[in-house]
Amino acid sequence: MTDQRLAVGAVMYPGFEMLDMFGPLEMLSILGEERVEIRMLAETDEPVPTAMGAALTSGPRVNVDATFANAGPIDILLVPGGFGTMPQLGNPAMIEFIQASAENARYVASVCTGSLLLARAGLLDGRRATTNKQFFALSAQESTAIEWVERARWVEDGKFFTSSGVSAGMDMTLALIRELFGVETSEMVAIGTEYTWHRDRDEDPFAAHLNGGMGMLGSVD
């Protein structure tokens, strides 16, 4: 349970997946501005384009509330995934910001390939984590010190919450809201958003698609 107002720092980069970001933020937004402040963060103050499939700069553009340099204290660090994750793995400004802000955050939550950025920042060494099922093979390359969980809607390990692909971020966020505000609140958020919450983090209907063909998503090579 928590009484304080939570600062959510939402990390943007070109080609982040829009539902990775706005699914979790929707759930948090329902708690109201008295309990949550959402801060959209990026390396520069230019509006950040979301992904359109594998295209990194063609989707709707989201305004930046603060740059990494001026992000301020963050209680919940949210790192979405998407095709745009891949170039960010080689961006020191991104990795260093995630490292520094994760250290002081109460919770660090990633969606989809967002966990690759946490891994690159060294935050998941010695921990259990998960990621997008279609990109699972990539995660194993990040670090041998991470226990990547193949079958999981999301994984909790200490303050680190990592979810499977895209929609799984909503289920993970409801679990985080349950931890912060209690189960009645998380159930009311699910009802308010008419969302059928997958409450069981170990039940993963998409594990069958592990590294599977990429489907509509094209190739990352």
Add this chain to the structure above:
Amino acid sequence: MTDQRLAVGAVMYPGFEMLDMFGPLEMLSILGEERVEIRMLAETDEPVPTAMGAALTSGPRVNVDATFANAGPIDILLVPGGFGTMPQLGNPAMIEFIQASAENARYVASVCTGSLLLARAGLLDGRRATTNKQFFALSAQESTAIEWVERARWVEDGKFFTSSGVSAGMDMTLALIRELFGVETSEMVAIGTEYTWHRDRDEDPFAAHLNGGMGMLGSVD
């Protein structure tokens, strides 16, 4: 089935609900920029704030791609809901834009209370439609010529697709993608986003919450 590139016109206003918008747009974005163009529209070119619960201007702000005056031809008109819907019911610029662009659109899709804006524009007279369950009583006040369906995840009537609250927009959009591109494509989008698609539009787990207490959402009075 369709071969042409679809122009999606996404209607923004202060206090639109972020998942009403970015759930459907996520599903469409997976089709890729070769098949879909997303155009974020608003009355003016100022970035538009999303809702934080009942607060209309505290959420993340989204950039405007074109104003109503320069919206261009639209194939799919997407109208989200949220607390911000209520003031827009009295905004002639909004209602007139929806009227005019709906006339030429191939499909008109609304999420949550977005259907109240379609109703106010007179587009749903003589049709079946649905809306957010917690605001259902409001819809009946709009027009006696509309058959409001209480128990539905979404309703299709000709080119008009109206969904229940927030998350239901994703299920509706997958149905629209099925109609446009076939069932294999819609299933691949659902898998790609790790989304458990509610395929049955008549199955509505949230009808039990009809006009129910408003919960976390506060009051619209």
